[in-house]
Amino acid sequence: MYKGRSGMWSWLLHRVTGLGILLFLLIHIVDVSLLGFGPAVYDEGIAIFDQVIVRLLSLALVAAVLFHGFNGVRIMVIDFWKRGVAYQALMFVVALVISVVGFLPFAYFILQPVIPFLQTHATSLIR
Amino acid sequence: MIRIATGYGKKPSVGGFETFSWYFFRVSGVVLIFMVIIHLIVMHVTTDVACTTYQFVSLRYDNPLWRLYDWVLLTLALLHGMNGLRIVIDDYVHTRGARLALLSTTGVLTMAFFMLGTITLITFPYALNPASLGAACLH
Numbered sequence: 001m002y003k004g005r006s007g008m009w010s011w012l013l014h015r016v017t018g019l020g021i022l023l024f025l026l027i028h029i030v031d032v033s034l035l036g037f038g039p040a041v042y043d044e045g046i047a048i049f050d051q052v053i054v055r056l057l058s059l060a061l062v063a064a065v066l067f068h069g070f071n072g073v074r075i076m077v078i079d080f081w082k083r084g085v086a087y088q089a090l091m092f093v094v095a096l097v098i099s100v101v102g103f104l105p106f107a108y109f110i111l112q113p114v115i116p117f118l119q120t121h122a123t124s125l126i127r
Numbered sequence: 128m129i130r131i132a133t134g135y136g137k138k139p140s141v142g143g144f145e146t147f148s149w150y151f152f153r154v155s156g157v158v159l160i161f162m163v164i165i166h167l168i169v170m171h172v173t174t175d176v177a178c179t180t181y182q183f184v185s186l187r188y189d190n191p192l193w194r195l196y197d198w199v200l201l202t203l204a205l206l207h208g209m210n211g212l213r214i215v216i217d218d219y220v221h222t223r224g225a226r227l228a229l230l231s232t233t234g235v236l237t238m239a240f241f242m243l244g245t246i247t248l249i250t251f252p253y254a255l256n257p258a259s260l261g262a263a264c265l266h
Contacts, residue, residue, distance in 0.1 A: 015211075015215065018208065018211045019211075019212070019215065021208065022208035022209070022211065022212060025204055025205065025208055026236075026240060029201070029205075029240050029243055029244045029247075030243070032244070032247055033243050033244070033246075033247045035181065035184060035247055035251055036246075036247055036250060036251070038181070039180070039181035039182070039259070039260060039261030039262075040261065042180070042181045042184075042261075043180050043181055043261050043262065043265065046176075046179065046180070046265075047265055049176050049177075049179075050176060050177045050265055050266075055176070058171065058176070062167060062171075065163055065164075065167065069156070069159070069160040069163070069164075072152075072153075072156045072160070073157075073160070075153075076153050076156075076157070079153070105172070106167065106171060106172065109171055109172045109175075110171050110176070112175075113175050113177065
């Protein structure tokens with residue numbers, strides 16, 4: 001299962017997304033701690049999250065979280081269901097597909113405020 | 128005492144810290160799937176990120192259950208992630224000196240970030256004066 005095929009790629013992606021999420025988490029704990037300095041400092045600090053590039057990075061984070069979670073479920077199915085291993089490649093594809101499908105609504109909501117094309121189709125829940 | 132791997136010697140197959148770690152990943156992982164996705168929805172979908180200002184946080188944190196939710200999320204995510212980092216270090220670092228340095232750094236960082244997050248959540252003041260909360264949205 002593991003040499004150069006779906007098993008290896010899923011393991012690698014799981015590890016890469018995990019480390020990426022962890023790195024974000026450490027930065028996030030620090031930026032939320034700015035709350036201790038009051039509204040002026042905190043609002044200035046989070047203004048960076050409004051920038052388009054950071055919105056795109058947030059989107060990458062959402063994709064990483066979704067894949068890492070769904071692949072984790074796949075791992076648990078392999079671990080706890082005796083016939084799980086037979087479906088590992090199929091589950092990898094399913095995990096990828098669900099990640100992409102789940103990612104699309106987030107992409108809409110996160111990019112909508114900054115992309116004019118999406119704004120004209122304003123059926124959003126925000127505000 | 129709890130049995131922790133030395134990185135060398137005979138390998139027992141049951142019990143010990145590694146078995147707990149194995150179960151911890153799966154249990155915390157399932158809980159985290161729900162908690163993280165809800166967190167992402169609250170922060171990015173139901174509110175645009177430009178409106179997640181100090182005022183937004185203050186209104187959420189007026190309810191101590193949101194503080195508890197965020198604290199549980201912090202604890203589980205940090206432990207899940209740092210435990211993963213520990214395993215990645217175990218996979219690639221084999222010399223005793225480097226293992227000691229990196230694993231102890233991981234442990235110290237875990238405690239430091241946990242304390243920072245906990246202190247932030249506990250010391251955030253309840254909003255006694257609504258006018259002092261700053262803007263609702265950044266623009």
